[in-house]
Amino acid sequence: xxxxxxxxxxxxxxxxxxxxxxxxxxxxxxxxxxxxxxxxxxxxxxxxxxxxxxxxxxxxxxxxxxxxxxxxxxxxxxxxxxxxxxxxxxxxxxxxxxxxxxxxxxxxxxxxxxxxxxxxxxxxxxxxxxxxxxxxxxxxxxxxxxxxxxxxxxxxxxxxxxxxxxxxxxxxxxxxxxxxxxxxxxxxxxxxxxxxxxxxxxxxxxxxxxxxxxxxxxxxxxxxxxxxxxxxxxxxxxxxxxxxxxxxxxxxxxxxxxxxxxxxxxxxxxxxxxxxxxxxxxxxxxxxxxxxxxxxxxxxxxxxxxxxxxxxx
Amino acid sequence: xxxxxxxxxxxxxxxxxxxxxxxxxxxxxxxxxxxxxxxxxxxxxxxxxxxxxxxxxxxxxxxxxxxxxxxxxxxxxxxxxxxxxxxxxxxxxxxxxxxxxxxxxxxxxxxxxxxxxxxxxxxxxxxxxxxxxxxxxxxxxxxxxxxxxxxxxxxxxxxxxxxxxxxxxxxxxxxxxxxxxxxxxxxxxxxxxxxxxxxxxx
Numbered sequence: 001x002x003x004x005x006x007x008x009x010x011x012x013x014x015x016x017x018x019x020x021x022x023x024x025x026x027x028x029x030x031x032x033x034x035x036x037x038x039x040x041x042x043x044x045x046x047x048x049x050x051x052x053x054x055x056x057x058x059x060x061x062x063x064x065x066x067x068x069x070x071x072x073x074x075x076x077x078x079x080x081x082x083x084x085x086x087x088x089x090x091x092x093x094x095x096x097x098x099x100x101x102x103x104x105x106x107x108x109x110x111x112x113x114x115x116x117x118x119x120x121x122x123x124x125x126x127x128x129x130x131x132x133x134x135x136x137x138x139x140x141x142x143x144x145x146x147x148x149x150x151x152x153x154x155x156x157x158x159x160x161x162x163x164x165x166x167x168x169x170x171x172x173x174x175x176x177x178x179x180x181x182x183x184x185x186x187x188x189x190x191x192x193x194x195x196x197x198x199x200x201x202x203x204x205x206x207x208x209x210x211x212x213x214x215x216x217x218x219x220x221x222x223x224x225x226x227x228x229x230x231x232x233x234x235x236x237x238x239x240x241x242x243x244x245x246x247x248x249x250x251x252x253x254x255x256x257x258x259x260x261x262x263x264x265x266x267x268x269x270x271x272x273x274x275x276x277x278x279x280x281x282x283x284x285x286x287x288x289x290x291x292x293x294x295x296x297x298x299x300x301x302x303x304x305x306x307x308x309x310x311x312x313x
Numbered sequence: 314x315x316x317x318x319x320x321x322x323x324x325x326x327x328x329x330x331x332x333x334x335x336x337x338x339x340x341x342x343x344x345x346x347x348x349x350x351x352x353x354x355x356x357x358x359x360x361x362x363x364x365x366x367x368x369x370x371x372x373x374x375x376x377x378x379x380x381x382x383x384x385x386x387x388x389x390x391x392x393x394x395x396x397x398x399x400x401x402x403x404x405x406x407x408x409x410x411x412x413x414x415x416x417x418x419x420x421x422x423x424x425x426x427x428x429x430x431x432x433x434x435x436x437x438x439x440x441x442x443x444x445x446x447x448x449x450x451x452x453x454x455x456x457x458x459x460x461x462x463x464x465x466x467x468x469x470x471x472x473x474x475x476x477x478x479x480x481x482x483x484x485x486x487x488x489x490x491x492x493x494x495x496x497x498x499x500x501x502x503x504x505x506x507x508x509x510x511x512x513x514x515x
């Protein structure tokens with residue numbers, strides 16, 4: 001029922017998303033055992049192909065693969081022949097010739113995982129491409145909200161922060177809308193990508209308006225080194241206007257939860273307090289990330305060589 | 314699963330109304346088998362407090378619960394019931410592209426030093442029990458494992474034996490044997506049905 005790859009949420013059907021979440025729920029149980037390992041993917045090989053540095057996502061995929069007994073190989077450009085000007089596709093094809101059962105790809109340019117998937121026999125899982133998509137992050141966010149609220153349908157979800165550079169925001173907009181939630185986004189006008197309304201979200205610039213009645217508040221990371229000056233006057237001003245803390249949270253529903261994909265700029269987009277404590281659920285997101293990635297690997301690794309469906313993103 | 318009121322009247326009527334399926338064990342038959350098996354378990358095991366009844370989903374779960382209830386009635390000992398999905402331990406995952414859906418696992422108590430009574434609904438090739446034993450060992454080191462199957466339909470492929478059988482039902486390989494709720498789902502009243510020729514049996 002699923003395609004061979006997981007490249008984005010945009011191309012997934014609601015039923016496919018639900019199947020992944022159901023599977024992840026059972027994988028959570030494995031993570032609660034004393035022996036957190038099952039033999040399911042014994043003899044399978046998973047390659048983490050990360051052209052962009054990442055510790056959290058890569059580690060999460062690595063643990064997920066190992067808990068399923070797969071052999072996980074990490075491959076990143078700094079330790080490879082990428083420096084010898086081998087092209088991305090050459091690298092991918094070389095790795096594919098070693099018959100991996102899944103390749104997890106991260107790249108700073110949107111569309112690279114898709115391009116690689118077109119050339120490879122192995123299923124490709126997008127672990128983040130430019131400002132395009134980060135499907136496993138959105139899925140683990142869905143899992144976290146589902147666990148907290150018991151449903152996604154009818155919830156009011158607010159995404160706050162740098163929408164322009166955020167693949168997490170894009171994937172989450174698709175994900176939550178497909179499962180029946182209403183999504184609002186809030187950001188400084190300079191950080192709202194043109195045409196984002198076309199995705200069906202309500203765009204507001206005032207945080208208070210965005211938080212009003214929200215069940216879920218999702219805070220995005222500000223890349224302060226890169227952005228200050230160009231997109232907002234100062235960190236202090238961003239924090240005062242768009243930073244989420246307990247005081248501003250009172251506009252949201254009483255039982256609203258606060259999420260962040262990490263790594264957090266503490267005291268900038270999210271207060272220390274919410275980073276560590278409920279209603280902040282940041283570490284639950286991390287924990288669920290492993291179960292969710294186990295589910296994706298379970299469903300996809302082993303589908304090497306299958307023809308891929310046309311027209312899927 | 315279609316629900317036809319006439320099904321409540323038993324195998325003969327069912328066979329007439331739905332030629333592709335026949336009821337081989339009705340609710341009363343299932344309950345009687347579980348009472349007998351409970352007595353056999355009591356007869357065989359001295360340390361009744363050490364028993365841990367574990368059902369393999371989906372069909373094994375309601376049977377495990379009823380069996381634990383029967384054991385409680387006979388002995389007065391309250392028993393823990395666990396649920397153990399074997400899907401992640403199956404030996405046929407390699408080579409099959411479509412992954413089977415996972416089912417619930419809930420092991421509320423440690424298995425170390427317990428006598429685990431593993432309850433499956435339909436025993437055939439032995440592969441599910443093989444997988445269940447591997448799964449069980451991941452939860453600890455049981456003192457012993459004994460297997461209950463409501464139905465033994467034959468076609469063994471592995472050297473595994475069952476300790477307690479509800480009923481032997483010789484079948485053709487292409488037939489399927491299912492335990493199901495008469496009202497749908499897996500709620501009591503249950504019945505065991507042989508379905509003709511819908512693909513390969515597991």
